[in-house]
Amino acid sequence: MSTRKLVLLRHGQSQWNLENRFTGWVDVDITEAGRAEAVAAGKLLREEGYQFDVAYTSVLKRAIHTQQVVLSELDQSWVPVHKSWRLNERHYGALQGLDKAETTAKHGEEQVKVWRRSYDVPPPEMPASDPGHPVNDRRYSTLDAAALPGTESLATTLVRVLPYWHDAIAPDIKAGKTVLVTAHGNSLRALYKYLTGVSEKEILEINIPTSIPLLFELDDNLKPVSHRYLGDPEAAKRAAEAVANQAKKK
Numbered sequence: 001m002s003t004r005k006l007v008l009l010r011h012g013q014s015q016w017n018l019e020n021r022f023t024g025w026v027d028v029d030i031t032e033a034g035r036a037e038a039v040a041a042g043k044l045l046r047e048e049g050y051q052f053d054v055a056y057t058s059v060l061k062r063a064i065h066t067q068q069v070v071l072s073e074l075d076q077s078w079v080p081v082h083k084s085w086r087l088n089e090r091h092y093g094a095l096q097g098l099d100k101a102e103t104t105a106k107h108g109e110e111q112v113k114v115w116r117r118s119y120d121v122p123p124p125e126m127p128a129s130d131p132g133h134p135v136n137d138r139r140y141s142t143l144d145a146a147a148l149p150g151t152e153s154l155a156t157t158l159v160r161v162l163p164y165w166h167d168a169i170a171p172d173i174k175a176g177k178t179v180l181v182t183a184h185g186n187s188l189r190a191l192y193k194y195l196t197g198v199s200e201k202e203i204l205e206i207n208i209p210t211s212i213p214l215l216f217e218l219d220d221n222l223k224p225v226s227h228r229y230l231g232d233p234e235a236a237k238r239a240a241e242a243v244a245n246q247a248k249k250k
């Protein structure tokens with residue numbers, strides 16, 4: 001049996017992470033701090049000798065730019081990159097743009113936790129007439145409009161991530177390639193749930209911090225043998241807790 005390496009990486013701090021707003025498919029960039037986080041992730045991967053053969057990302061610039069910084073830091077900017085909308089963040093529906101703490105003050109902690117972390121309850125839907133709906137965005141114009149969401153739960157996010165996993169990412173890993181996937185808090189939680197098989201209840205407590213590489217070692221059948229954050233485990237734990245607490249009332 002050989003062990004295959006898959007590194008999952010959430011983008012560095014974005015402008016709306018900084019402003020504590022629900023983001024979803026809104027295409028905000030990383031901040032200077034986010035760029036520094038990406039540099040740090042790249043350095044860590046370089047120190048540990050990672051050599052990627054292929055990289056995957058979403059069609060949102062916070063993930064794309066984070067990945068470019070990481071590959072540049074590794075001096076592996078030549079690595080082929082594939083972008084897909086299927087790796088986008090979970091669509092946050094009508095919550096996109098709202099302040100997380102204000103939303104909690106208005107709707108209560110329990111409701112906001114359900115919207116943020118439950119497995120199958122989607123946030124309120126954004127109508128297709130909203131200029132922010134993906135049917136009105138040129139980058140998705142070649143896709144079937146029926147596939148474009150106005151909101152998503154983690155469960156429906158997983159349904160659209162999985163075909164890309166099976167058709168593109170998994171075959172590369174099976175072919176022995178070392179793969180980097182740079183994506184988003186919830187599209188990565190969907191993949192995390194699929195890979196680890198954690199329950200719908202357990203996934204509620206899983207939070208993915210920005211720009212800390214999460215290494216999965218997989219067997220020949222792509223079953224995880226182990227998974228862990230690279231670098232200081234305590235720092236990763238603290239960063240994940242900070243994500244969980246973002247919706248706390250001020």
Ligand SMILES: O=C(O)[C@@H](CO)OP(=O)(O)O
Pocket residue numbers: 017021022023024025089090092116185186243246
């Ligand atoms: O706003 C978002 O799109 C996500 C990730 O930043 O937020 P949350 O952690 O609340 O799911």
